[in-house]
Amino acid sequence: MAKKPKNKRRDFLQLSTVTLGAVGTAAFIWPFLKSMSPAEDTLAAGSTEVDISAIEEGQSITIKWRGKPVFIKKRTKDEIDAAKMVQASDLRDPQDDADRVQKEEWLVLVGVCTHLGCVPLGQKVSDMKGEYDGWYCPCHGSHYDTSGRIRKGPAPKNLDVPPYTFLNDNTIKIG
Amino acid sequence: MDKNRKVHQFKNPVLNWIEFRLPIISYFKKEYGDYPMPKNCNYFWSFGALATITLVTMIVSGIFLAMNYTPHTDMAFDSVERIMRDVNYGWLMRYIHSNGAAFFFIIVYIHIVRAMYFGSYKYPRELNWILGVFIFLLMMATSFLGYTLPWGQMSYWGATVITNLFSAIPFIGEGLKTWLLGDYNVGNATLNRFFALHYVLPFVIFGVVGLHVAAVHVHGSNNPDGIDIKTNNDSVNFFPYMLIKDTVAMCAFGVAISAVIFFGPNLMAEVDNYIPADPLVTPAHIVPNWYLAPFYAILRAVPDKLGGVLLMFGAIVILFVLPWLDRSKVRSCNYRPIYKWFMMGFFVNFFALGYVGMLPAEGLYLLIARVGLLYYFGFFFIITPFVGWIEKPSKLPLSISDVYAKNIAPNIGGGEKGMPAPAMQKDTNL
Numbered sequence: 001m002a003k004k005p006k007n008k009r010r011d012f013l014q015l016s017t018v019t020l021g022a023v024g025t026a027a028f029i030w031p032f033l034k035s036m037s038p039a040e041d042t043l044a045a046g047s048t049e050v051d052i053s054a055i056e057e058g059q060s061i062t063i064k065w066r067g068k069p070v071f072i073k074k075r076t077k078d079e080i081d082a083a084k085m086v087q088a089s090d091l092r093d094p095q096d097d098a099d100r101v102q103k104e105e106w107l108v109l110v111g112v113c114t115h116l117g118c119v120p121l122g123q124k125v126s127d128m129k130g131e132y133d134g135w136y137c138p139c140h141g142s143h144y145d146t147s148g149r150i151r152k153g154p155a156p157k158n159l160d161v162p163p164y165t166f167l168n169d170n171t172i173k174i175g
Numbered sequence: 176m177d178k179n180r181k182v183h184q185f186k187n188p189v190l191n192w193i194e195f196r197l198p199i200i201s202y203f204k205k206e207y208g209d210y211p212m213p214k215n216c217n218y219f220w221s222f223g224a225l226a227t228i229t230l231v232t233m234i235v236s237g238i239f240l241a242m243n244y245t246p247h248t249d250m251a252f253d254s255v256e257r258i259m260r261d262v263n264y265g266w267l268m269r270y271i272h273s274n275g276a277a278f279f280f281i282i283v284y285i286h287i288v289r290a291m292y293f294g295s296y297k298y299p300r301e302l303n304w305i306l307g308v309f310i311f312l313l314m315m316a317t318s319f320l321g322y323t324l325p326w327g328q329m330s331y332w333g334a335t336v337i338t339n340l341f342s343a344i345p346f347i348g349e350g351l352k353t354w355l356l357g358d359y360n361v362g363n364a365t366l367n368r369f370f371a372l373h374y375v376l377p378f379v380i381f382g383v384v385g386l387h388v389a390a391v392h393v394h395g396s397n398n399p400d401g402i403d404i405k406t407n408n409d410s411v412n413f414f415p416y417m418l419i420k421d422t423v424a425m426c427a428f429g430v431a432i433s434a435v436i437f438f439g440p441n442l443m444a445e446v447d448n449y450i451p452a453d454p455l456v457t458p459a460h461i462v463p464n465w466y467l468a469p470f471y472a473i474l475r476a477v478p479d480k481l482g483g484v485l486l487m488f489g490a491i492v493i494l495f496v497l498p499w500l501d502r503s504k505v506r507s508c509n510y511r512p513i514y515k516w517f518m519m520g521f522f523v524n525f526f527a528l529g530y531v532g533m534l535p536a537e538g539l540y541l542l543i544a545r546v547g548l549l550y551y552f553g554f555f556f557i558i559t560p561f562v563g564w565i566e567k568p569s570k571l572p573l574s575i576s577d578v579y580a581k582n583i584a585p586n587i588g589g590g591e592k593g594m595p596a597p598a599m600q601k602d603t604n605l
Contacts, residue, residue, distance in 0.1 A: 042358050067360050069455045115480055117339040118457040138459050140475055156480050
């Protein structure tokens with residue numbers, strides 16, 4: 001159908017009205033979607049200072065940081081050696097032990113399995129520690145080694161290392 | 176407006192007054208009074224009505240629970256305990272609601288089994304099937320959101336595991352998860368929005384159910400023989416015949432659900448959910464509600480995070496295209512000698528998946544889950560399209576009345592001698 005010149009003006013009006021309406025609707029929806037993102041006070045959840053002087057070698061504690069469990073472990077010589085022996089290239093999420101710690105004996109991890117967010121076992125002496133003597137997630141069977149790296153099971157990544165600094169020999173600031 | 180519109184006349188002047196302004200009386204008369212139902216429909220056809228009644232029960236009990244529930248991480252668990260101990264009949268509301276959810280799924284699963292076995296999803300009811308799968312999806316979302324609200328250990332960790340499914344999506348996953356939660360992990364923001372959505376979604380379901388019913392009324396209900404209504408002899412009016420039949424079904428259902436509510440209200444509950452949520456301790460076994468367990472089994476059967484998530488959602492999405500995967504024109508499995516057994520195998524397989532979905536994913540259970548996964552998808556992608564080609568369906572009756580005629584005069588159909596159907600005599604006056 002050939003269009004008369006008169007129709008071109010009508011087409012233009014229709015198209016611009018629809019476009020303006022669509023942009024306006026999108027602009028109206030945006031604040032609603034954005035309101036579901038973490039609020040300012042949630043984002044501002046600060047840092048936590050932890051006294052680590054009471055932790056014995058081979059012992060591990062769990063503290064809460066931004067609502068998540070954080071594992072702080074003082075590793076034994078054997079555990080450090082076991083973690084260092086591994087070739088990074090053999091791993092699912094290749095990372096050297098040295099890149100995951102600031103001081104060799106102190107391992108700090110976010111205790112949340114990278115598969116579906118459960119808290120892995122291995123903090124208590126009586127817990128299952130998995131085949132690599134680190135942590136074991138009971139939900140879907142992920143095994144982590146003494147550096148918190150994924151070795152077996154469905155999890156895609158190593159346990160996260162949170163940002164932290166040593167304020168002195170006895171205190172860690174997480175966050 | 177149309178001046179020539181024919182206004183339905185009733186004896187009652189009030190009805191006429193309303194009808195003239197809003198033709199809702201004639202609508203109800205047409206759709207729920209004179210609506211023709213195939214006269215061979217068995218009790219499987221009552222489950223749609225049962226599901227509707229259950230939905231209404233869930234909405235009503237839910238509204239009254241919401242009057243006493245507090246959606247805050249510090250108070251949610253205690254407010255539920257208060258409902259159980261101090262609120263007048265609060266225990267009854269909660270047990271109706273929690274067991275009602277389980278029975279809702281039992282009913283809907285039977286309703287789906289009915290639709291699959293008797294081929295109700297086929298032409299011309301494909302859209303009806305799609306709307307139904309959509310309702311099923313909404314139900315799963317709603318029940319998951321609701322399960323979070325009591326803020327017990329299973330609530331918390333179930334919510335954590337399910338929302339973490341979204342983090343499997345490449346690139347945007349982690350951000351999408353944070354956006355859904357409103358926090359970096361399941362917290363107060365999450366509980367608040369889950370409550371808001373749990374409250375509103377049932378009304379969305381109600382709306383889609385309206386479309387689902389409207390759609391089935393266009394071409395009429397399917398029936399166990401999967402053949403169309405041809406004459407008035409093939410059908411009975413919804414009122415009173417089907418209404419009475421549905422009422423009988425509802426009474427039986429009422430006895431069953433009451434038995435559970437009053438004598439075993441925690442039979443289908445997880446004990447761990449009576450422990451308040453603790454973000455630092457994961458229960459040894461995270462168990463989904465049994466009605467979601469088959470899909471959870473599929474998730475865990477795959478040793479890859481993204482793969483498991485895709486297959487789990489795929490297991491539901493595949494249902495949408497079932498009407499186009501099935502190439503056979505014969506609706507009812509009663510007339511499909513080969514597919515019938517594969518179909519029953521599918522139901523057994525789904526049940527087995529649900530069973531292993533509630534057990535630890537290791538050893539034999541994992542193996543069963545993997546075999547079940549293969550059959551689940553094999554059924555849709557291989558068996559359903561190809562059986563239609565090689566299978567020779569049995570001879571369909573000429574009409575619905577013919578089904579009963581055969582029973583009286585076995586020499587016509589050549590089948591075995593059946594009892595004369597007592598329903599036959601009653602229906603002849605129609």
